[in-house]
Amino acid sequence: MAAIAQPRARISTGKHVRRWAFGLLVTGIAVWSLFPFAWQVVTSFEPDRDLARFTPTWLPIPGGTLQHYRNVFVAKDFAPYILNSVIVDVSATAIALVFAALAAYSIARLPLPGKGIVLGLVLAVSMFPQISIVTPLYELLISLHLIDTYPGLSGVYIGLSLPLMVYILWAHFRTIPRELDEAARIDGAGQLRTLWHVIIPVAMPGVVPAALLGFIASWNELLLALSLMTSPSRQTIPVGIANFTGLYSIPWGDIAAASVVVTVPLVLLVLIFQRRIIEGVTAGAVKG
């Protein structure tokens, strides 16, 4: 032990170089991750004449403008897309979470035959390409009179976000000692009450990432939203952004403003729950 401990005061040049290289690497990672979106934010505040110039204006100060944001909400009427997305995605995430909690709890606790197969099937299903399920879903929603409705798309998203949610929740429920369930039962709680009042609060570190991953997946989904919401007034944010075009030229500033509006809530959520997400995904990835 003593042989490896080096005096801290005297750092060799080799170590110095290595430390610099590491600092450079880490800075590079941060810049690479942040620059594209930061550039989108800058773009959203710059007037069109600055955007048209080849030499970019690095900061919109002074001379920044809110024109693009005004365009997004007034001229392009972007608010309905946001409302549609919020309705569909919040309801889908909430309902999926309830189903996923029930399913994950039963897989983790009840003596069900063929649990492994069920879990395997659940995960395999999430890997199906969307394009190979889209036409049958379209027909199915037509026959149920749910095409172009909130419950229709929301129902599809519930089904799609279940596998990953079940998996993450199961990975967390599994680590909770059964003694906890038993104690609750002795106190007279039924299985549902045990799940709701005992297990879920303890498994919160898993519930948060499960909900967040499900919500993000729905918030970002394009192909199904494009195909299953047929009238423009029902379309969600990804469709709105994908179809954003100008009459004569590409309205980069307006697109940037719309992007910032729909992305900032997500980025904030992710930053707030950063630690929970890393831990939650960790538990799911490792213990499987």
Place this chain on the structure above:
Amino acid sequence: MLASLLAVSLYPVLRTIWMAFRNTSLESQSDNFTGLANIRRLAHDSLFWQAWRQTLEFTAVTTIAETLLGLVIALALYQKFRGRGFVRAAVLVPWAIPTVVTARMFSWLFDQGGVVNYLLVETHLASAPVNFLGSTTLALPTLMVADIWKTTPFMALLLLAGLHTVPPGLAEAARIDGASSWAYFWRVRLPLLMPTLLVASLLRALDAFRVFDLPYVVTGGGPASSTQTMSTYAYNILFSGLEIGYGSAIATAMFVTEVIIAGIFGVFIVRRIRQEG
């Protein structure tokens, strides 16, 4: 729960496979069982094979790049350093951004009047602005860059999780035995990380293979179909051509290719587990 899963996944897939053997079309109003006619048409459809090849290229390049970059980022973020929390949070930003927004962002970055071209011209790496998205050779690589930017963080996150399971005592033991940090990485860390690495790249590969948003928004499959992927091609046949039967055949071909990819990874993963066994 099972019922809803069956409704949104298993039933549709089986139904798609069934439709692949019919000539169902909303335009000609036909709907008959035609046996292998669609498959024969696929075999001679050069656009289909172009899309198939491009999708495989896209999948291979992005999966390999994302695995390597993800590994580098995971190893860096595993170290303790000042500002680690900030960098870990920063890395999650691309992952939180909708793919459609990523697509728009990269269209703007790589536009002829965009900032990438400005930097290339300023540093004399290019004499004139490059038309990245208008070129049949550069458009697909540009989409790859966008995908790598967007999904490397998730890869890094999974690998970081894997790294945390390597017992920290091992590093010390290896150092006492006189192993260089290089040898420690190759002999101890990487083998222990291998199962996570394989599973994570399998998930990435399957996800990359169904890429739709990026080409749909950035290039619309162009120029000259050079960024057409299986998903965008099938979408065009289904929703623009309204040829449900033939479109389903393409979707089925895609499904089969995914199963093959998963199978290849499966062999590696099983062999890996046996070795440890």
